[in-house]
Amino acid sequence: MSKRNSKKIIKEFYAIEPPFAYVVISQDREGGLLRYEVLEPPLSDQEKEALKEIKELLLEEINVEFLDVRDYEKARVELDKVINKVVRKYKIKVGKESLKKIKYYLFRDLLGYGKIDVLMKDPNVEDISCDGVNVPVYIWHRKYESLPTNIVFTSKEELLSFINKLAYKAGRQITIARPIVDGMLPEGYRAHMVLDEVALRGGSFTIRKFAKEPYTIIDLILFRTISPKIAAYLWLALEHKKSMIIFGSTGAGKTTLLNAVAMLIRPEAKIITIEETPELRLPHENWVPLVTRSSSSVSGIVSEITLFDLLKAALRMRPDYIIVGEIRGEEAYTLFQAIATGHAGLSTVHADSVESLMRRLESKPISIPRRLIPLMKILIHIARVKVRGEITRRVVDVYEIVGLDERKEVKLNKAFEWIGTIDQFDFSEKSEVLKGIAEEMFMEEDEILDELERRARLLEYMAEKGLRSFSDVARVVREYYTNPDRVLRRVGVI
Numbered sequence: 001m002s003k004r005n006s007k008k009i010i011k012e013f014y015a016i017e018p019p020f021a022y023v024v025i026s027q028d029r030e031g032g033l034l035r036y037e038v039l040e041p042p043l044s045d046q047e048k049e050a051l052k053e054i055k056e057l058l059l060e061e062i063n064v065e066f067l068d069v070r071d072y073e074k075a076r077v078e079l080d081k082v083i084n085k086v087v088r089k090y091k092i093k094v095g096k097e098s099l100k101k102i103k104y105y106l107f108r109d110l111l112g113y114g115k116i117d118v119l120m121k122d123p124n125v126e127d128i129s130c131d132g133v134n135v136p137v138y139i140w141h142r143k144y145e146s147l148p149t150n151i152v153f154t155s156k157e158e159l160l161s162f163i164n165k166l167a168y169k170a171g172r173q174i175t176i177a178r179p180i181v182d183g184m185l186p187e188g189y190r191a192h193m194v195l196d197e198v199a200l201r202g203g204s205f206t207i208r209k210f211a212k213e214p215y216t217i218i219d220l221i222l223f224r225t226i227s228p229k230i231a232a233y234l235w236l237a238l239e240h241k242k243s244m245i246i247f248g249s250t251g252a253g254k255t256t257l258l259n260a261v262a263m264l265i266r267p268e269a270k271i272i273t274i275e276e277t278p279e280l281r282l283p284h285e286n287w288v289p290l291v292t293r294s295s296s297s298v299s300g301i302v303s304e305i306t307l308f309d310l311l312k313a314a315l316r317m318r319p320d321y322i323i324v325g326e327i328r329g330e331e332a333y334t335l336f337q338a339i340a341t342g343h344a345g346l347s348t349v350h351a352d353s354v355e356s357l358m359r360r361l362e363s364k365p366i367s368i369p370r371r372l373i374p375l376m377k378i379l380i381h382i383a384r385v386k387v388r389g390e391i392t393r394r395v396v397d398v399y400e401i402v403g404l405d406e407r408k409e410v411k412l413n414k415a416f417e418w419i420g421t422i423d424q425f426d427f428s429e430k431s432e433v434l435k436g437i438a439e440e441m442f443m444e445e446d447e448i449l450d451e452l453e454r455r456a457r458l459l460e461y462m463a464e465k466g467l468r469s470f471s472d473v474a475r476v477v478r479e480y481y482t483n484p485d486r487v488l489r490r491v492g493v494i
Contacts, residue, residue: 020104021118036147038118041101050094051102057086132201156202163193190277217260218468226395227425232455235264240437241344244378247351252382253393254348267478272314275325283474307331332366339375374403394418400432461491
């Protein structure tokens with residue numbers, strides 16, 4: 001139940017680092033504007049002076065390498081010892097409770113990310129962006145979507161100092177000669193930084209966060225993003241090396257779904273993933289993750305490695321599956337050619353409908369000839385939708401590319417559809433992909449449908465029992481490929 005005061009409604013309150021850091025999602029009573037507020041312990045003037053003094057002394061006592069330790073907990077323990085030493089050595093008068101608050105801010109500022117540290121630690125925050133000086137930092141919240149925060153960089157010097165700190169943490173150098181930089185933070189998050197020479201409001205940065213443990217297909221079933229039957233269908237299709245594209249708008253969950261589906265690939269298969277930012281994480285031993293590289297030298301001494309370069313290199317590694325994080329240019333044609341030669345391909349594309357997907361595939365810069373499009377057998381549309389007043393994600397359609405009709409138009413079969421009015425998934429009972437698998441395996445179509453049902457029931461069982469972790473799903477999938485009857489008997493499916 002929402003709590004009220006004179007000015008706002010408290011929609012949600014939760015802890016990030018108790019007893020010091022909390023988050024409040026509030027709503028303005030009059031305008032209805034939602035706001036993300038960080039609550040941290042207030043400091044008295046005396047405590048602020050002590051904090052400033054201790055921080056200056058610490059910077060004399062420790063070196064930069066100490067602050068760059070990647071093991072946060074280890075660095076925190078060591079820094080705590082140094083703080084205590086400094087307080088004793090310089091006889092700084094500060095009470096026990098005050099010192100606890102001061103230590104919180106020292107850990108936050110020296111080891112963490114300063115005033116946005118709470119945002120970085122909040123698992124509900126997916127993106128963090130700052131547009132300039134005296135502008136609220138915005139976040140993308142998993143539940144409430146885009147929200148302004150109560151965090152503001154109040155001067156150009158403060159913002160540029162923070163951007164330089166981000167660049168340092170990402171192992172990059174941002175300068176007037178190179179004012180736009182992308183990098184990977186120690187946590188695996190992607191950071192995009194722009195100096196004030198280009199971003200005229202005083203500089204800007206955007207941080208894209210990724211879950212430490214990726215969502216599994218069972219997580220998505222529990223979220224109702226996907227049904228057990230659709231998941232079982234994609235599992236069967238992947239086992240038989242049917243290529244697929246996941247499409248949707250920005251923030252729809254394409255990469256999350258791609259990672260969850262890719263975990264269902266046969267354990268011994270050779271998989272190569274190709275990304276601009278390493279977001280995918282798979283349990284397979286025979287997995288080669290490749291990432292692009294931008295030129296890190298103004299003179300061009302360090303050459304750029306593009307998605308196209310990596311895809312060409314991947315074809316020499318004899319992969320069973322090639323997964324491209326997102327196709328948007330010339331690399332798409334090479335991926336389709338790879339599929340034509342027997343490799344299975346998975347990727348994502350930005351498109352908000354199947355019609356716009358087809359236009360994107362055929363238009364520049366992707367430019368896939370229409371005759372090659374049927375090589376991609378399955379198209380999965382995921383979207384952000386509103387269910388019972390809340391924004392969530394759903395796989396709204398699953399299409400199969402049947403081929404080209406007599407007018408050379410791409411012929412589609414809608415195998416699954418989400419019915420928004422009742423929040424249920426409908427199977428058309430007609431699947432050209434499953435029919436094709438049956439023919440390849442010299443089986444009756446009913447036998448494949450029975451296998452689809454068995455896998456769907458297994459996934460339902462895993463969801464009911466909470467077997468959703470990365471390791472649980474990897475273990476069950478591995479066991480199923482080895483001895484499916486034993487797994488099905490254990491869960492009571494047969």
